[in-house]
Amino acid sequence: MHPPIRQRVALLAAALWWGSLTGLGFVVVPLLFMQLGSPAAAGAMAAKLFTAQTWLSTACALLMLLLVLNKKDPAAHAQWAQVAIKFVVAGLLLALLVEFGVAPRIVSARAEGGNLRLWHGLGSAMLLGQWLCAGLTLWRLSRQPADTV
Template sequence: MNTRSRISILLAALWWGSLTGLGFVVVPMLFIQLPSPAAAGAMAAKLFTAQTWLSVACAMLLLLVENKKEAPALSPSAQAAMKFIVAGLLLAVLVEFGVAPRIVNARADGGNLRLWHGLGSAMYLAQWLAAGWTLWCLSRMPREGDATPG
């Protein structure tokens, strides 16, 4: 396995792992441990913003690493990975700049918090799936210089 392949897998693992840790461990623990849902929500919002920037960085670096100009065409696995990288990147940005401000506004003015929170959660889950599928595709992809089973 070459260095480029290892970097791609590490980036995808960081992206998926950070989404997993934050969304399925840290944020639920905030709501259990902090004294009020408002305090937990405020902290979760800050953590989700940090996660967005980590997701953007991982996705952009993955796109740079996986975009091989010397390769005439991407393999089907690489094409699938690229699609999921772009989808995950778009979902991260949409949640941060489209949904998160509406959640804040819904809390402040009594708007439809349940709707926006549900939409944000669904988009976070979709981003988690995109990052996971990216990791799956990149870890399964035959790489140049690898011995073929025979």
């Protein structure tokens, strides 16, 4: 028996979320810093990519929430509440906090000589937290029986 379409779409959204964070954070951005001539150029490009990642993360998280916050199927909602919804919400909040709270301070610290190391470290830690939330969501969704989500 095939899993319900909602479960398949939610699993795909979780996979896209985690995979995109993995590719960007562990492959693309390090390559930028290795291949581009200056850290400033690499940082500027990385900032644009992280902004795009924020919107992709937001879309994936909202799609997953819409799939499970369906009043027509309380069993699916109850299962999600126990399984993954807390990770989806936490990851979404981390993505938005990095974009609207930390990223502007990184830009400001670069321009005005502020504490760049602090804000960059905080942003990196929050990105790692988002990556863990996405990974736990994917892990939990991929192990659920087909009739529960």
